[in-house]
Amino acid sequence: MIRFGPSGIPLSCKGRTLKDGIEDVHGLGLTAMEVQLVRVNLGERYAMEDEVGLSPREIEGAIIVEINRREGKKEKAITDLDSKIEKGDILYILSSGLAKDYAELSRLGELAKELDIELSLHTPYYMDLAGGGNLTVRSMDSLKWGGLMAQQMGAEVVVTHAGLYGELTPRQTMNRVIKNLTELRNWYRKMKIKVKIGAETSGRQEVFGSFKEIITLCEKVKGIVPVLNFSHIHSRENGSLRKKEDFQKILDDAKPYTKKHYHAHFSGVEHEGGNELRYTPIKRGDLRFEPMAEAILDTNLDITIISSSPLLEHDAMYMKVILERVLSRKLGKTLKKNGGAKK
Numbered sequence: 001m002i003r004f005g006p007s008g009i010p011l012s013c014k015g016r017t018l019k020d021g022i023e024d025v026h027g028l029g030l031t032a033m034e035v036q037l038v039r040v041n042l043g044e045r046y047a048m049e050d051e052v053g054l055s056p057r058e059i060e061g062a063i064i065v066e067i068n069r070r071e072g073k074k075e076k077a078i079t080d081l082d083s084k085i086e087k088g089d090i091l092y093i094l095s096s097g098l099a100k101d102y103a104e105l106s107r108l109g110e111l112a113k114e115l116d117i118e119l120s121l122h123t124p125y126y127m128d129l130a131g132g133g134n135l136t137v138r139s140m141d142s143l144k145w146g147g148l149m150a151q152q153m154g155a156e157v158v159v160t161h162a163g164l165y166g167e168l169t170p171r172q173t174m175n176r177v178i179k180n181l182t183e184l185r186n187w188y189r190k191m192k193i194k195v196k197i198g199a200e201t202s203g204r205q206e207v208f209g210s211f212k213e214i215i216t217l218c219e220k221v222k223g224i225v226p227v228l229n230f231s232h233i234h235s236r237e238n239g240s241l242r243k244k245e246d247f248q249k250i251l252d253d254a255k256p257y258t259k260k261h262y263h264a265h266f267s268g269v270e271h272e273g274g275n276e277l278r279y280t281p282i283k284r285g286d287l288r289f290e291p292m293a294e295a296i297l298d299t300n301l302d303i304t305i306i307s308s309s310p311l312l313e314h315d316a317m318y319m320k321v322i323l324e325r326v327l328s329r330k331l332g333k334t335l336k337k338n339g340g341a342k343k
Contacts, residue, residue: 004307006033006306010028012024013064018035020112026117037146046070046091057103064095069089119155119156121146121157121195141185146158161202169241186199200265203229203236225257232276235276239275265308
């Protein structure tokens with residue numbers, strides 16, 4: 001199946017809640033939406049008396065991501081959301097702006113499923129999975145919290161960038177990202193989170209995430225999937241995506257690591273010297289969607305394409321129209337060929 005949708009709540013949506021966004025995406029005839037986890041704050045407080053005996057998933061008005069419990073002189077961190085809260089526990093509560101509690105996240109997931117909207121979740125855009133400092137700790141936490149929320153919503157993938165090389169060499173950066181993503185993947189498995197972690201390609205030379213690096217990463221860390229941001233690939237490779245064959249090669253090389261479903265981003269883009277400058281509407285950039293549509297249809301892909309264009313849902317619908325035009329031309333040629341053969 002081929003799905004299109006915006007990166008975030010549609011611009012034309014009158015309401016700004018996630019529920020409004022999901023309903024609006026459906027109303028526009030789109031079938032995907034990437035939820036933006038842009039604001040992540042963590043607070044803590046002692047468990048209240050009426051919360052004792054309940055699990056974090058059962059607490060109203062709070063998304064609890066961890067319980068801290070003192071056992072003798074030691075403190076124990078509990079991340080199992082089905083564990084029962086005890087008196088004296090300290091609760092770590094996530095504030096994201098997406099939902100007030102796990103029950104609301106579940107309702108949002110059910111609504112999306114009912115309207116046939118595939119959800120994905122994008123972590124904050126400034127991530128660091130290589131540096132080793134406080135930002136790396138926060139980035140790891142964001143991926144854990146994002147996984148918990150995505151699981152509750154029934155999302156397909158949690159998308160992330162890996163961050164800058166900084167003072168590290170590309171090889172050193174790769175090794176650190178592999179180490180941290182392996183730890184995260186193992187944590188997802190321990191928590192029985194079935195949502196995939198998606199490593200997104202980057203569009204600038206100083207940022208980890210060339211197409212080759214992402215493929216190597218997915219090869220080294222089993223279970224991590226590539227997120228193909230074609231605007232980033234096009235920019236980083238100096239405008240390399242021109243013909244159907246250019247897109248086809250990217251899709252073919254990524255295929256062994258996609259788990260049979262591709263997750264991609266597309267937008268117009270301005271670039272210079274192997275670096276993305278800014279996203280543009282698709283009609284304004286030199287990255288055209290028609291050759292990609294041809295590659296998708298020729299291969300009969302199962303793919304979700306998220307519009308990260310400044311026009312968001314408008315370009316998502318534009319890509320859908322282009323795909324339908326390309327499909328119509330292909331069918332017309334087939335019919336003409338078959339008709340000619342009968343004559």
